[in-house]
Amino acid sequence: MKNITILTLLIVLSNPVAHAAPSDSQRITELEHRVAELTEQVNRLLADRWDDRHDYHRNRNYPVYSCSLTAFTETYRAQSSNRGKARLDVANQCRAKHNAMFCEEKAVTCETYQ
Structure with a gap:
């Protein structure tokens, strides 16, 4: 009886119908659907990130540094958003x-000019 039970169990477990693995076309369809969802999520995140950066730069007032130096009768001038570079x-x-x-x-x- 014990051997019959084990034998029956092995037959049931080894039967391909019992596992019913999805076909390749089903798996590919599912993967394509998941890739489309992920692509949509990535595009949405990138768009949000772009909007945040654009708003940050548009609303920020960058200072401009205007530096000058007079030697004898000549005055030299330079402007930059970086004070060290202007100097x-x-x-x-x-x-x-x-x-x-x-x-x-x-x-x-x-x-400094705002």
């Missing part, structure tokens, strides 16, 4: 025409 540009303009001792960083003056 360096002014000093380099001056150094291109004069000795570095006449174009010291401490002589550069900057104004």
